[in-house]
Amino acid sequence: MLDADFFRRWMTTAAASVDREAERLTTLDSAIGDADHGSNLQRGFTAVATALEKEAPDTPGAVLTLAGRQLISTVGGASGPLYGTLLRRTGKALGDAAEVDEEKLAAALREGVDGVMKLGGAAPGDKTMIDALVPAVDALSSGFAAARAAAEEGAEATTPLQARKGRASYLGERSIGHQDPGATSSALLIAALADTAEA
Numbered sequence: 001m002l003d004a005d006f007f008r009r010w011m012t013t014a015a016a017s018v019d020r021e022a023e024r025l026t027t028l029d030s031a032i033g034d035a036d037h038g039s040n041l042q043r044g045f046t047a048v049a050t051a052l053e054k055e056a057p058d059t060p061g062a063v064l065t066l067a068g069r070q071l072i073s074t075v076g077g078a079s080g081p082l083y084g085t086l087l088r089r090t091g092k093a094l095g096d097a098a099e100v101d102e103e104k105l106a107a108a109l110r111e112g113v114d115g116v117m118k119l120g121g122a123a124p125g126d127k128t129m130i131d132a133l134v135p136a137v138d139a140l141s142s143g144f145a146a147a148r149a150a151a152e153e154g155a156e157a158t159t160p161l162q163a164r165k166g167r168a169s170y171l172g173e174r175s176i177g178h179q180d181p182g183a184t185s186s187a188l189l190i191a192a193l194a195d196t197a198e199a
């Protein structure tokens with residue numbers, strides 16, 4: 001079973017990963033966006049880690065809703081409300097249970113990803129974070145490692161796509177040939193989940 005501490009560790013592992021990879025995320029965003037994705041998420045996840053330490057929420061749902069709120073209020077840019085919605089919706093779906101199993105987490109994450117698609121209007125194949133998140137959630141019933149591999153593959157598969165949502169879509173065909181920054185950070189978030197489960 002997964003308790004609040006597991007979810008706190010997922011978020012702090014994600015924060016550390018975003019810190020390590022911020023430059024790479026910003027470089028990807030400089031090719032098809034405005035070169036701020038790494039710094040946006042670094043600011044957001046630093047705020048998440050600080051808030052979790054200060055408020056110490058004691059259920060899985062409360063950890064994720066707090067994290068989502070922090071992302072919405074600190075990340076300027078498209079990815080803040082989208083990732084914020086992902087975590088808040090997932091947290092809300094987890095309810096107030098002290099512990100959840102993997103099946104419950106998979107179902108809750110599915111609701112979170114649905115929330116992102118509703119808010120941003122993106123579907124799979126539009127070259128966004130959705131291209132990593134949907135395969136990850138689909139694979140989660142086979143385990144955390146399968147979800148990590150699926151997210152990574154999904155992110156890499158955005159390279160030949162033309163962007164249909166977000167800033168990159170303004171480039172039209174010139175968005176082809178670059179990996180999407182948001183799909184890349186989503187793969188980091190899922191990898192952090194798998195790392196937490198394996199630790």
Ligand code: ADP
Nearest residue numbers: 037077078079120122128129165166181182183
């Ligand atoms: P901004 O584009 O406002 O500078 P970021 O650089 O932080 O925001 O995030 C860009 C990422 O957000 C993109 O790479 C893409 O994955 C994701 N994104 C943008 N618009 C959407 C959308 N409508 N639906 C889903 N994801 C989106």
Ligand code: MG
Nearest residue numbers: 033034036037
């Ligand atoms: Mg950007």
Ligand code: MG
Nearest residue numbers: 034036076077
């Ligand atoms: Mg921006």
